Amino acid sequence: MKKVLVINGPNLNLLGQREKEIYGAETLEDIARKMNAEAMKLNIDLSFIQTNHEGEIIDKIHESKGKIDTIIINPGAYTHYSIAIRDAIKAVEIPAIEVHLSNIHAREEFRSKSVIAPVCVGQISGFGSIGYILALNAAACL
Ligand code: DQA
Numbered sequence: 052m053k054k055v056l057v058i059n060g061p062n063l064n065l066l067g068q069r070e071k072e073i074y075g076a077e078t079l080e081d082i083a084r085k086m087n088a089e090a091m092k093l094n095i096d097l098s099f100i101q102t103n104h105e106g107e108i109i110d111k112i113h114e115s116k117g118k119i120d121t122i123i124i125n126p127g128a129y130t131h132y133s134i135a136i137r138d139a140i141k142a143v144e145i146p147a148i149e150v151h152l153s154n155i156h157a158r159e160e161f162r163s164k165s166v167i168a169p170v171c172v173g174q175i176s177g178f179g180s181i182g183y184i185l186a187l188n189a190a191a192c193l
Contacts, residue, residue, distance in 0.1 A: 052096045055190045056119045057086065057183070058108055059101040060127035066152075074152045075179050082180045089184050093191040105133055112139040121190040122147040123183065130155070130165045141170045146193050148186045151176040 059079060062069060067078035083099055090097040098119075100111050108126070115122060122145050129136055130149070140147045147170065154177030155162040168174045172193065175182040 052094060053120045053191065054096045054098070054118065055090070055121045055123060055187065056111070056115055057083075057097065057099045058111060058122060058124040058126075059099070060108060060125060060129050061103040062127050063125060064101050064103070073158075077180050082183055085180065086183055086187055089187050093187060095187065095191060097187075105129055105135060108136055109139045112136070112143055112145075115145055116143040119145055121145065121193055123150055123186045123190060124148070124167070124171075125150045125152070125183075126167055130167050131161055132166060134166055137166050137170050140167065146190075147171045148189055149174040149176075150182045150186050152179050152182060153177060 063079055066074055067076055079101060087097060102108060112122065122140070124147055126133060126136055149165065149168050149171045155165065156176065165174065173189070175185050178185060
């Protein structure tokens with residue numbers, strides 16, 4: 052069974068309350084529920100973490116080495132400047148898929164740059180919560 056870890060970064064615990072016109076009305080629990088249902092269909096063993104702390108994301112990526120087949124990550128605002136998260140993904144050599152609810156290329160200019168994307172297999176951005184489902188399907192094919 053393929054093992055996939057979903058990492059959600061800062062402020063994503065506030066989904067459903069935060070800037071709903073951009074991020075939608077679903078909570079992170081709603082998204083996790085949908086992903087669990089899809090994971091069952093795809094025969095994927097899914098685990099989740101949400102943290103507002105960069106170091107915790109890095110520790111979790113390190114711990115995944117040898118245990119996790121694919122990482123799905125929405126690094127939140129860290130997307131745009133965390134070289135440390137980028138280096139961690141590169142270091143563990145686990146295929147990673149970057150997900151964003153919003154289309155980061157259609158917003159403020161500072162959001163269009165991802166320092167994480169170059170070390171990922173690919174990026175899914177702008178499809179709302181469906182992006183996580185798409186990422187899971189991509190993970191099943193890796
Ligand atoms: C986000 C986009 C980021 O720019 C922002 O800082 C977030 C959410 C998204 O899912 O669209 O926190 O990663």
